[in-house]
Amino acid sequence: MKNESIVFSKNLSKNIELIKSKLHQSPELSVRTIELVSKRKCALVYLDGIVNTELIREGIINPLFSIRVIDEDFIDTLMSQQIRSESVLEVTSLSDSIDAIVRGKTLILVEGFNSGILVDTAQWEKRPIEQSTRQMNMKGPLIAFSEQLQMNLNVLHNFIQSPNLMVEKKRIGLSSKTDVAIVYLADRVDQKALTDTLGRIDSLDVDYALESRIIDCVLEGNQKTIFPLTFTTELPDETASALYEGRIAVLVNGTPSASIVPCLFVQFFQQPSDYYVKSGNEMRILTFISFFLTTLIPGSFLAIANFHKDWVPNHFHKTFFIQTETLVPVWFEVFLMIFLLQILSYGSFKISKGSIILLSLISTITIGSTAVDAKLVHPMSLIIVGVTFLANTMLTVGNISFTIYHLRYAFLFIGSLFGFTGIGIAFILMIIHLSYLRSVGVPYFAPFIPFNAKEMKDVFIRGNLRKLINSKHTYPHDDKE
Structure with a gap:
């Protein structure tokens, strides 16, 4: 029989046994039995450890001992006149009672009544409101959400x-x-x-x-x-x-x-700090530039090295692409450096704070000048990868960083195999893909596709704050999913 079909009976012992059975005889389950007037028994059922016992004593137990008369309207009287709590609810279903008990509520059952009373007595451990360690504001509020x-x-x-x-x-x-x-x-x-x-x-x-x-x-x-x-x-x-x-x-x-x-895709380029400074246009433009740098620089570097030698002077091409004297090809150098730095960025979030110094030391020895001196990595490759990850630090809002990792690898191999022609085609295909995406029915690439000139006021540059505040945003809809 499902919980939804089970209702309480007037037998107090039977109701308590039902609750114990559904909670698998949990040792945390506490049943406090109280004898009221006329030897009428009452039971308080709750999970120890997640309730405020002082609230139970002052708001429930003490009022119960003051009761002098029990009549047929006793449950209503108890709810309206006796229980000292801002949240009181009558319940007859076993499933509702079980769900409430595991959420920190106390169930009151009285012998001779087929309904109970739920009182909110939860006391959860809470983390205080603190500053976010993963998203930072240059100016503005410092608080972040908590787990509660x-x-x-x-x-x-x-x-x-x-x-x-x-x-x-x-x-x-x-x-x-x-x-x-x-x-x-x-x-x-x-x-x-x-x-x-x-x-x-x-x-x-x-x-x-x-x-x-x-x-x-x-x-x-x-x-x-x-x-x-x-x-x-x-x-x-x-x-x-x-x-x-x-x-x-x-x-x-x-x-x-x-x-x-x-x-919307443009939302990932709108930093909160843009709206707290006098002019946020420089930061907005820098964020867009950083997106193209962090995704396209490695692939563009390999495209020039493999297919577009005439784009750079001969002595630069010989120095950076031919006479490198490194053990591995240029494309593998760039890929390896990006791969190692990605491991470093992931690892810095996973290890303890005490190990950060050790991680920084090892990464400096492994990826820095030592790799160059050992002829494992060309200095130009190190610079290209360094600029790539520096640009990536501008894109911290939302959860776009994982997407950038995928795009960077894709353009890296496309540029290495097909040059700028392949990069251009891949970029156009990415735009087409973005135009087909929908977020709860709204085109993801709006206001570019479909184009809406009125909504461009806060895309590449931050418009006048007073006008932005007083204007209402509109979102296009269609049937594509």
Whole structure:
């Protein structure tokens, strides 16, 4: 028999045994039995370790001992006059009770009544609001999201103090339910995107959801691409800005970030710091230039070395491409250096802070001047790869960095095998691919394709802040998925 079909009976012992059975006789399950007037028994059921015992004592146990009369309306009287809590709910279903108990609520059952009372007594360990270690603002707020959903919603309410801020909560998972919040501004949100977002989340059928990636997968749909179709951020101010632009933010309990849709490709070039300085145009343009540098420089370097010798003076070509005296070909030098630096960047996030100095020392010996002196790497290859990774540091917003790694390798091999002709064709194919992508029904490459001149005011340069704030964003829609 499924939990949904099981309701409580008037037998207190039977109800307690049902709960113990569904919780697999968990040693954390606590059952506190209290004898009320007329020897009527009452039981408090909760999971030890996730509840506030002082709140249970002051808000539930003490009021129960003050009861003098038990009548047929005792449950209603208990809820309205006795229990001292801001969250009180009557329950008759076993499944609802089990879900509430594992979420830190206390269940009150009384002998002779086939319904119980749920009281919110949860006490979760929380990480205080801190500065993000993965996304940094040059200016502006320093706080970042934490793993607690309610705390993140509290921060957003502080940033957007408006009655139009709407929060729809859902619970995802069959065996273990996870709270998910869909946040938007009712007067600004793109209604078609909102309908699509809610429909996709409702269609999610998984056993559990420990983090937001499963939500991102269902929001992205079945499109085959290396480009992220949801925008991920740890910064509340960036999330608030997206909500003002008519987007939707999805927050998952346990994940210190928000997933924002619809996601546009140009969004990854709009740094939060652009809007906190007097003129953010230099930084915006530098970010676009850095994208092309970090993806195209290695491939362009190999294209010149293999196919376009006449583009550089002869003495430069001999020095950098012919008389290198290195053990491996130029293309393998560049590939190896990029590969090693990628390992270094990944490893710096995975190892302990105490090992960072050791990692830096080893990487300096391995990749630096020692490799050049040993004739393993040409100095020009080292410079090209160094510039590539320096440019990559400008693209830190969202989750575009993993896409850049794939693009860099693709253009590296295309430039090595087919020269600039191949790079040009591959770049055009990438643009065509971007134009076919959709983020919850919105063209990913907008406002370029389809072109919208009004939305270009915040693309290559940051427009006037007052005009940007007072203008409403619009998103094109079509039937392509």
